[in-house]
Amino acid sequence: MNAYALLGIAIVLELFSTSMMKASEGFTKLIPSIVFIGGMGSSFYLMSQALTTIPLxxxxxxWSGVGTSLTTLIGILVWKEQLNIYSGIGIVLIxxxxxxxxxxxxxH
Incomplete structure (x- = not known):
């Protein structure tokens, strides 16, 4: 599979897993905690496979730019978090x- 496709899937898994970490409420809820662990493990595995071709x-x-930007968007849309001017500027700079x-x- 194309290394950039693997990286893309790894990012999606990381985004979903991060939301599960939030949903686990400090790892006090079992199912979101288990999904987080499995999702992050899978995400890091796919990232390692992408690194066989893509420079680190x-x-x-x-990974970090797309992950941070989309995590911010998920926080706003799903978790009803607020975006301020400093956060917006930070995302643009990333x-x-x-x-x-x-x-x-x-x-490349």
């Missing part, structure tokens, strides 16, 4: 950083 700096920049890293990436 690029993969991690994409996205810009990921784009800049990918523009001059070696090893």
């Amino acid at each position: 700096s690029i993969a991690y920049a994409i 996205v810009i950083g990921v784009v800049l890293l990918n523009l001059k990436a070696s090893g």
Whole structure:
């Protein structure tokens, strides 16, 4: 499978798992806690497979940038968290950083 597809699936699993961590309420609810552990384990496995092809700096920049941005969006839409101007600017800067890293990436 394409390494970027593996990375994409890893990111989706990480996003879902992060929501399960929130839903576990401090690991006091069994099912969300189990889903979190399985999802994160699967996510890290797929990330490790993607790293056999994608350079670490690029993969991690994409992982963290997309993960942070979409986690913020999930927090707003699902968990009814508030976005302030500083959070919004921070997300924009993260996205810009990921784009800049990918523009001059070696090893693609």
